[in-house]
Amino acid sequence: MANKQETTYWREQTNLIEQQFNEKNRQFFDDFRSYLLLSSLFYDEHKVTEQVYAIAMDLLEAQTHGEEAQHYFGNDPKGVADELLANTPKSNLKERLKLAYLAVGISWGIKFIADFTKQGPLVLNLLDYLLTGLVTVLAVIGIFAIISKTIYQKKGTSKVIRFGSLWLVVSGWIGLSLLINLLTPNWWLLTIVFPFDVVLVGSLLVAAIVFVVSRKEKAFYPIVFLLGVFVLLGCLQKTMAFYHIGDPSWMTGGCLTLLVVGFLIFLWWTRRVMKEQ
Secondary structure, eight states, rough: OOHHHHHHHHHHHHHHHTSSOOOHHHHHHHHHHHHHHHHHHTTHHHHHHHHHHHHHOOOOOOHHHHHHHHHHHSSHHHHHHHHHTTTTTTTOOHHHHHHHHHHHHHHHHHHHHHHHHHSSSSEEHHHHHHHHHHHHHHHHHHHHHHHHHHOOOOOOOHHHHHHHHHHHHHHHHHHHHHEEEEEEHHSSSSEOTTTHHHHHHHHHHHHHHHHHHHHHHHGGHHHHHHHHHHHHHHHHHHHHHTTOOOOOHHHHHHHHHHHHHHHHHHHHHHHHHHOOO
């Protein structure tokens, strides 16, 4: 916990220091920090953030004496960053898997909600989920690698290469995910019938709300709200279908209206949170 608090403190202080740089030094330092952080996927985040903070302090002092960032870093800032990483301890397995947990969790959450909103009982293809998680991890690693490798290329060239490479990675991830969803054989199926599917999804949603609110992660409030809208729609559809309540056309129209209203609230809330932060 102490390391996490120190990491947050150093990150905030670095942001404050960066605001004191002149425009040229700020751009140079921003590229340097971006490259260092994006290249440190498997390194100790606490140590890397500490080093970035120390460099920002040194650069600010150099600026007060009239020294430019390019002179301070030399002609090879990428080499300086690589040397720093070479002398930085690797992160432990738990830290390395943290980003993978987050990426896989988000992809599984989206897939789980999509499966839940389908007609009939909740059917989970476990092999499908396993392959989707693997593809997601590979996509995240590819995205980090592309961004870090193109930071110190020529500005015009780097933007084109970065956009094209990211487009290919994201398109490949979406395409493979769709193929996995369509072609994965039904070998490991888990079926959860009504009302146990509703109870399970409702419990998971409540747990997610409690977790996000308890940690005061305001950036995730709009996402949890939108997930709640999808869960509510799924619960209504399954309940009404099970008890044969309501006209199908009325139910479809009502669900679409609720979805549109929920999405508009999500956009408004997201914009508000971004302004606050």
